[in-house]
Amino acid sequence: MTNKTKAKAYWKENIRYLLILLTIWFMVSFCAGILLKDALNEIKIGGFKLGFWFAQQGAMYVFVILIFVYVRLMNKLDKKYGYDE
Incomplete structure (x- = not known):
C-alpha cells in the first residue's frame, strides 16, 4: 500500500467515524x-x-x-495505518 492510498484510506475511515459520532450527537x-x-x-x-434532562444535561454528557x-x-x-509514532 503506497503512502497516498494509505492516507486516503485513513481519511476516509476518519470521516466515516466523524459522521457517525456527529449523527449520534x-x-x-x-x-x-x-x-x-x-x-x-x-x-x-x-x-x-426526561426531555428536560436531555435538553439541559444529557446532550453535554x-x-x-x-x-x-x-x-x-x-x-x-x-495504529492500523502506522501513524501512531
Whole structure:
C-alpha cells in the first residue's frame, strides 16, 4: 500500500467515524432535546422530565462521552495505518 492510498484510506475511515459520532450527537441534542421533548417528558428520572434532562444535561454528557470514544477510535486507526509514532 503506497503512502497516498494509505492516507486516503485513513481519511476516509476518519470521516466515516466523524459522521457517525456527529449523527449520534445530533440525535441526542436536537432530536431528544427539542423534537422529541414532549414525548420524552412523559418519562421522569429523579423527579425531572426526561426531555428536560436531555435538553439541559444529557446532550453535554453524551458529547463528552463521544469525545472519549473518538479518541479511542483514532488511536486504533492510527495504529492500523502506522501513524501512531
